[in-house]
Every structure is written in C-alpha cells, then in structure tokens.
Amino acid sequence: MAANIRLEVVTPEKYVVSEDAQIVVAPGTLGEFGVLSGHTPFLSTLKTGTIRYKDVNNVERCVFIGGGFAEALPDKVTVLAESAERRCDIDIERAKSALKRAQKRLEEARSKEDIEFARARAALERALERVKLAGSGSRGS
Amino acid sequence: MATLKDVKNKISGVKKTKQITKAMNMVAASRLRGAQGNMDAFRPYAAKFAEVLGSLAGKTGEEANPLLVPREDVKKIHVVLTTSDRGLCGGFNINLTDRAKRFLEEKTAEGDVDVSFTLFGKKGRDWARKKGLTIADEYLGVIGGTFDFSIAANSGRKLIDKFLDGEYDEVYIVYSEFVSAARQVPVMKQLLPIPPIEMAEDETEETDKPYLAEHIAEPSPAELLGELLPRSVFVQIYSALLETSTSEHAARMAAMNNATNACNDMLERLTLAYNKARQAAITAELMDIVGGAEALKG
Numbered sequence: 409m410a411a412n413i414r415l416e417v418v419t420p421e422k423y424v425v426s427e428d429a430q431i432v433v434a435p436g437t438l439g440e441f442g443v444l445s446g447h448t449p450f451l452s453t454l455k456t457g458t459i460r461y462k463d464v465n466n467v468e469r470c471v472f473i474g475g476g477f478a479e480a481l482p483d484k485v486t487v488l489a490e491s492a493e494r495r496c497d498i499d500i501e502r503a504k505s506a507l508k509r510a511q512k513r514l515e516e517a518r519s520k521e522d523i524e525f526a527r528a529r530a531a532l533e534r535a536l537e538r539v540k541l542a543g544s545g546s547r548g549s
Numbered sequence: 550m551a552t553l554k555d556v557k558n559k560i561s562g563v564k565k566t567k568q569i570t571k572a573m574n575m576v577a578a579s580r581l582r583g584a585q586g587n588m589d590a591f592r593p594y595a596a597k598f599a600e601v602l603g604s605l606a607g608k609t610g611e612e613a614n615p616l617l618v619p620r621e622d623v624k625k626i627h628v629v630l631t632t633s634d635r636g637l638c639g640g641f642n643i644n645l646t647d648r649a650k651r652f653l654e655e656k657t658a659e660g661d662v663d664v665s666f667t668l669f670g671k672k673g674r675d676w677a678r679k680k681g682l683t684i685a686d687e688y689l690g691v692i693g694g695t696f697d698f699s700i701a702a703n704s705g706r707k708l709i710d711k712f713l714d715g716e717y718d719e720v721y722i723v724y725s726e727f728v729s730a731a732r733q734v735p736v737m738k739q740l741l742p743i744p745p746i747e748m749a750e751d752e753t754e755e756t757d758k759p760y761l762a763e764h765i766a767e768p769s770p771a772e773l774l775g776e777l778l779p780r781s782v783f784v785q786i787y788s789a790l791l792e793t794s795t796s797e798h799a800a801r802m803a804a805m806n807n808a809t810n811a812c813n814d815m816l817e818r819l820t821l822a823y824n825k826a827r828q829a830a831i832t833a834e835l836m837d838i839v840g841g842a843e844a845l846k847g
Contacts, residue, residue, distance in 0.1 A: 418597060420698040420787055422590045438767050451601065452767040453776050477776065479601055486597055490698055 413445040414484040415461055417471055417492050424492040425471055429461040432485050434478050443480045450480040456533045458541050459487060470495040472541050474534045491534070498542040507535035553830060556823040560816065567812035573637065574805035580693070581730065581798035588727070588791045598784055602777055605770055614771070616709065616778045619742050620718040625663045626656055627685065627708065627717040629740065629786070631724045631793040632673030633692050638797055639804035641725065641733065642672040645793075648735040649673075649723050653682075665717075667704065669790065685711075692790065693797045701787035709779050712741045724789035725796035731803065733796035738789070740782055 415432050417425040432443045435457030443450075459471045476489030510532035514525070630649050632642045649666075656662050665683040668674045670692045677684055686707065691700055711717050720741035725733045766773045 418594045420591050420594050420784075421587070423593065436767060441767075448765060450765045450767070451605065451773060453773060477601070477773070479597075488594060488597055488601070490702070 411445040411483075412464060413443065413447070415459075415487070416484065417459065417473070417487045417489060419489050419492050424489075424494065428464050429485075430464065430466070432459065432461040434459045434485075434487065435473075436478070443485050446482050447480045447485075448482070451477065452480075453477045454487070454489070456530070456537055458537065470541055470544070472498060472538055475530075493538070495541050495544075498538050500539065500542045503535055503538035503542065506531065507539055510535050553823065553826050556819060556826060560819045560823060563812055563815050563819065567809055567816070570805045570808040570812060574802055574809060577798045577802035577805060581795065581802055584791070584795040584798050585727075588788075588795055591788060591791055595784055595788055598777075598781065602781055605766070605774055605777065614774055614778055615713060616741060616743050616782075617745075623662065623718040625665070625716065625718045627665050627667065627711070627720045628652065629667045629704075629708070629720065629722040629789075630669070630673045630677070631692060631722070631789055632668070632670035632676075633793070633797040634671040634689060635693065636672065637804060638801035639807075641797060641800035641804075642670075642676075644733075644735045645723055645725055646673060646676045648737055652721070652723070652737060667708070669793070692794050694794075696790065698783070698787055701790060702783045705779065705783040705786045708741065709782060717741070722786065722789050724793045725800075727792045727795040727799060730799045733800055738785070740785055743778060743781065 412428040412430055413432060415425055415427060415429045416423070430444075434441060434443070434452075435455050436452040437455050438452070440457075441450075441452065454473060454476050456475050457473065459473055460468060461471075462468050472491075472493045472495070473487065473489040474491035476487060476492075478485060478487045510528060513528040514532055516528075628649060630645065632645050636642070653664055656664060663683070665685045666673075666677050667686040667688075668677055668684060669688045671689050674684070674687050674689070686704065688700065688704065708717070708720050712720060719739065721737055722740050723735065723737050726736045727733055
C-alpha cells in the first residue's frame with residue numbers, strides 16, 4: 409500500500425483538518441484533481457466545493473471549502489481556504505437559510521451592478537455546496 | 550483639615566473605584582487571552598501564505614502585477630488607521646493617532662499630497678473628525694470585539710479597487726504591534742503597492758525544509774499571483790486588526806492594573822490620615838475631660 413499523505417486545511421480562524429490521508433481530491437479552478445503521496449510540487453487555486461479524502465481507516469471524509477488555494481508537496485497537501493468546515497460541522501439550518509437569502513439576493517441583484525451579482529452568486533454557491541454536502545450522508549465527517 | 554467624616558467618605562469612594570478598575574483588569578485579561586488565541590490561530594495561515602507567495606513571486610517577474618508597481622508621482626495617499634472603540638487603556642490610542650499624525654506631517658511637508666483615511670475604531674474616527682481629515686470609510690465595533698476574515702477581505706477589496714482606479718497612489722496601515730503583554734508598538738506599514746515580496750514575510754517562521762523543486766502552477770504563475778496578491782493584502786489587514794485588538798486588551802489590562810495599584814496607595818494614605826484624625830479627636834476629648842476634672846479638684 410502506498411504511503412499516506414498529510415492533509416492540512418487551514419483557515420484564518422483555525423486549523424480545520426490536520427491528519428493523514430490515503431488520497432486527497434480537491435476542486436481546482438481548472439478541474440478537480442487528486443493527490444497521492446509522492447506528488448510533484450503543485451500549486452492551484454480552488455473554487456468553492458468539497459475536498460474529499462480517504463483517511464487511514466479507509467473512511468471517506470469530506471470538507472467544505474469556500475475557495476482558496478492548495479499546495480501539494482510529496483508528503484503533504486496544504487489547503488489555505490477562507491472558510492472551511494468538515495461535513496459534520498456544517499450547520500444545516502444556517503446553510504439553508506443562507507441559501508434562501510442568497511437566492512433572493514440573486515433575484516434582486518440581477519438587474520443591478522455586476523459586482524453585486526457576483527457577490528450574491530458566490531454566496532449562493534457556498535450555501536448550495538454546504539447544503540449538498542451536509543445532505544449527502546451522515547457517517548463521520 | 551479634613552474632618553473624620555470627609556476622610557471616611559473619600560475612603561469608601563476610592564474603594565469603589567478600585568473595585569471597578571480591578572474588574573476591568575480581569576475582563577481585559579480574559580479578553581486578552583481570547584485575542585491571543587485568535588492570533589495564534591491565524592499564524593499558521595499567515596506563515597503558509599507568506600511561504601507560498603514568496604516562492605511564487607520568485608518565478609514571476611517583478612512587474613507582473615499592477616498591485617506591485619510603485620507609482621512615480623504619488624499624490625493621493627490613503628491611511629488605514631486602527632484604534633480601539635473604547636478608552637481607559639492608557640496611551641494606547643494616543644500612540645496610534647500620533648503615529649498617523651507624524652506621518653501626515655511628514656507627507657504634507659514633502660509636497661502637495663492628498664491624504665485620506667479609513668478608520669477602524671471610534672477613537673481614531675473621533676480624532677480624524679476633530680482634525681477635519683478626509684474619511685473614506687469607518688468601521689466601528691470591530692477592534693476589540695469578535696470579527697472574522699471577511700471584514701478584512703471586504704475593506705481590502707475596496708482599497709484595492711480604489712488603488713487600481715487610481716484614486717489612491719499609496720496605501721498604508723497603522724496598527725499596534727503586540728510585542729508582549731507589557732509592550733505594544735505602533736507600526737506603520739505599506740499595503741499598496743505591495744512592497745517587494747520578501748519584505749512581506751516578517752513572520753520569521755522557519756520552515757524546516759528548504760523549498761523543493763519548482764511548483765507546477767495551475768493556472769499560470771502570473772494568474773495565480775493575481776489571485777494571491779489581493780489576498781495577501783487581506784492577510785495583512787486581518788493580522789493588523791488582530792494585533793491591534795490584542796494590544797488594546799493588553800494596554801487596558803496594564804492601565805487598569807496601574808489604576809488598581811494607585812487606588813491601593815491612596816487607600817493606604819487615606820487610612821493613615823483617618824487614623825491620625827481619629828486619634829487627634831480622642832486626644833482632644835481626653836484633654837477636655839482631664840482639664841475638667843482638674844478644674845473641679847481645684
């Protein structure tokens with residue numbers, strides 16, 4: 409079996425994940441990519457989405473990230489995200505109400521400036537991803 | 550001479566003041582712990598960020614991004630001043646506003662420049678208003694409270710937009726660096742144009758391993774840098790906000806500690822005065838009685 413790779417997910421507020429993984433799959437802006445141990449140094453921006461990884465016990469775990477970037481080294485993947493939560497930590501009620509708010513704002517902003525629109529859209533994407541992820545299963549994180 | 554009752558009143562007043570300063574000291578101490586925790590939590594992010602940015606900047610040319618290019622003719626300067634919302638923290642806010650004032654004087658002495666301000670904290674805002682300075686933005690209730698990265702990102706986004714539009718030629722931030730619980734130093738730093746990158750890492754976190762082979766970057770290094778540079782400004786702002794918040798609590802803790810000590814000294818003196826006055830009264834009374842008894846004997 410291949411060696412494990414260290415996954416670290418860091419936000420400005422705290423360490424979200426710091427553990428060994430067998431494989432890490434992250435949502436790059438140019439497409440999803442997987443990282444195994446021994447990966448060549450690699451740097452990519454990430455879009456809002458889900459990082460999936462298999463932990464040492466072969467359990468698949470998911471972490472929501474609200475955009476950021478990732479650095480892969482042979483023995484380590486570091487994800488710097490502006491927001492990140494493990495699946496089990498997502499507050500589903502809050503995410504749902506945020507989703508509603510974002511949808512409403514999007515409707516209102518459609519006519520207004522592009523910036524407003526882009527912001528509302530980003531909020532919608534984040535909320536949607538959280539709801540999707542939280543609903544996708546309840547085992548582990 | 551103060552009467553017995555006056556002194557007694559004064560003593561009870563000072564005791565009450567002491568209670569308040571002591572309570573404030575303890576509140577500040579616990580907030581300080583919280584703020585320091587936030588700073589510690591941010592450190593890995595900042596360190597990692599600086600590392601990645603440094604390695605990336607090495608690969609792309611200096612002039613690759615408009616945020617890096619210094620303007621030749623600097624006419625419009627913007628200063629982000631961070632202060633606390635509340636007082637009772639010693640010279641904390643004065644130090645910060647003095648730093649800004651000194652900078653203002655330097656710049657206006659050099660030539661004809663417009664200086665505008667973004668203000669975090671009520672004390673700085675009041676100062677700027679009183680001096681009649683141009684205020685672009687103000688954020689109250691941030692410093693010293695709980696805030697997250699988004700406030701830094703939002704304000705940073707505004708600054709960057711205005712910088713790119715040519716509304717500002719240079720942007721600086723004034724904050725209070727938290728050196729230790731006993732020492733906070735007002736610091737001024739350039740935010741925009743972003744100073745040469747290696748300057749950006751004053752976090753002297755040593756990475757255990759020297760940087761490995763070249764990174765593959767996705768998208769291109771220049772584009773990636775375009776993503777990272779604005780974020781590096783946010784990181785700077787956020788860390789400045791954290792430092793100022795932490796410093797505020799530390800400054801208040803020290804100030805309240807001093808105040809409590811001063812109360813103790815005063816109580817000591819007053820108690821002495823009170824005892825003296827009481828003794829004097831008793832002596833006088835005794836003299837009276839003795840004098841009276843002597844007179845009767847006569």
